Amino acid sequence: MGLFSFLKKKNEAPEARAGARPRPELANPASVFAPTTRMPLDTESERERQREIARATAAKIDEIELEMANDIFDDHAWAGNRRAPAVAAGAPSAPLLDLNTADLLVEEGMPDAAIAPSSAPAVEEAAILYANGQFEAAEAALRACLVGACRNERQPWWMLFDLYQAGGREPEFESIAIDYASHFETSPPAYSPAFAPSAGRAAQAAGQPFAGVTPTATLSGQLDATAGAQLARVLASSMPLVRLEFSTIASATPAGCAVLLQALQTLRRAGRELVVAGADQLIAVLRPMLAIGDRGAGEAPWLLLLELLLLMNREKDFEETAMDYCVTFEVSPPSFEAPARAAVSVGASSPNTVTGDRFLLPGIIEGAGTALLDAISVYAGQHASLVLDCSRLARIDYTAANALGARLRQLADKQGEGDGAEKRSIELRDLNHLVAALLRLLGVGEHARLYAHKY
Structure with a gap:
């Protein structure tokens, strides 16, 4: 949070009392997936002037905040708590680990290493109860533990998150996510409904769930026109479910975006199921390529971003991005149509992740x-x-x-x-x-x- 954040809150109150029009971005904070600026659709010169003013203002505020922070914390007593300098442009970035996370890594260099077992007996009790279908008892054991012995251990919290996601219980998930974020002083986890046990039994009875080898396409480095070679094998497969790895994509070209966009649309229209690893990584690569009013990158990156949001059933983020696309290209915004099979999104994998086909359970x-x-x-x-x-x-x-x-x-x-x-x-x-x-x-x-x- 910037040092000037509290000033914004003070200045907003008189505006509200004066009867000014409510600012929607205050009532409904923008998603992390949405572009950060919106500009009036006047002339190109006016839009450019507004962009320059916004950039200059942001740069000045950052400079002042940095000077104030240095003055406040420029003391030996604070030296151990200073943040590490930012990574230079173009340098490879490493995942940030706080002390609690680092303690959970069981072997240096292993990707997404297994979490060390919790010392709380309630963890094993809840795992057995859940395995036996006693969901309420498992929930009670974990909740009791979180107000006592294992409140400072993250694994019981994560188990409760998974229990709520598997049961499609979003309100309960969001409630404890706020407590988790406050207690550990971190960002709250995002709700993403998993394969619910109740739905799973019905699907199994109908013979619908797929289990077996999943063709995998791993895209890494720069996403360019050569991506077609990796995607061709997945597209040619007859398997009902495929896996796409985006975790190590570092940059993208409009041509590469167009190739991937066509592949994703083909898979979706064919009713194929997707397991997508590192979708947020690809979204983070695409976002800096997009600026409202700037058509320099062409339509392909915009449409690829919209396709990803559609596949992952993120309707709100889709609608916001669609409006920005509409303003930029002066066309009617694309409409959101919930996919018949939403993609299963999993977290980004380490660069050391084993590539190749996997066996899906x-x-x-x-x-x-x-x-x-x-x-x-x-x-x-x-x-x-x-x-x-x-x-x-x-x-x-x-x-x-x-x-x-x-x-x-x-x-x-x-x-x-x-x-x-x-x-x-x-x-x-x-x-x-x-x-x-x-x-x-x-x-x-x-x-x-x-x-x-x-x-």
Whole structure:
């Protein structure tokens, strides 16, 4: 928060008392996905003049705030709390880790490393209750823990977030997200409905959920016209679900945006399901390319951004961006049509993430699951490393978790037969924290790497 933020609040009150028109951006703060400026549609010279004034004002405020901050904190007693200097332009950026997050990394250099087990007994209790379908009891155990022994541990909070997301309980999620942000002094996590257990049973009964190998296209570096080669294999696949990796895209060209836009539209119109990793990373790359009133980048980056927001069912962000696109190109704004199959968005992966096809697990796994385990064995027979995609796995019951652990142990040992041979690398990616806690409790982490998704 800037040092002048409190002045804005003081100045807004008299304006309201004077009967001035309410400012919509104060009643409804702009989304992080929306462009930061809106300008009147007058002449091009007037728009440019307004932009110059805004940039000069922002730069002056930043300069004054920096000088004041240096005067206030320029003392040896504060030296240990100073922020690190900003990364130079063009230099590779690294993820920012606070002390609590850094303590959770179990091995340096591993992507999205598994979360260390919590010391609170309520964590194991809640994981077992949830696995057995006792959702209310699991919720009660976690809530009781959060007001007592494990309030300062993040894992129980994350488990409760996942419980609410799996159940489609957005109000409860938003409520504890505010408490979480206040307690840990961090940004609140965003609600993103997962594969709900109740819906999962109905879908399984109808034979709808897909489980199996998912064709994957990994786009990295600069998104340009050569992206068509990586996307061609995914487009040619007959699988009902595909995975797209955007986590390591650093820049984009209009030509590359056009290629990816066409691929996404083709997949959506064909009714294909998408698992998208690092969508927010790609959005962050696209945003600086777009300025209201500036047509220099062409329409492709704008339309690609709108397609991403549509696929992820972010209606509010879509509508705001569509209006800015309308103002820029003086055309009718595109309308939002909820996709038949919203993309499953997972967090950005590390640059060290294993590339290639993964085996997607279904939304719910119950009982022995022999057919699923046999399919995993077939997949393992065709790949040196076994990567299970758990992004849609909302719940696995106790019996199924034990069976899965036993099969993974067999697959790990089979690869390692012979003197000096290493065990097969097995990874379970994008686990929700309730499932991850159960698998750790059952010892699955002894022969497989467990990577819970991040909040």
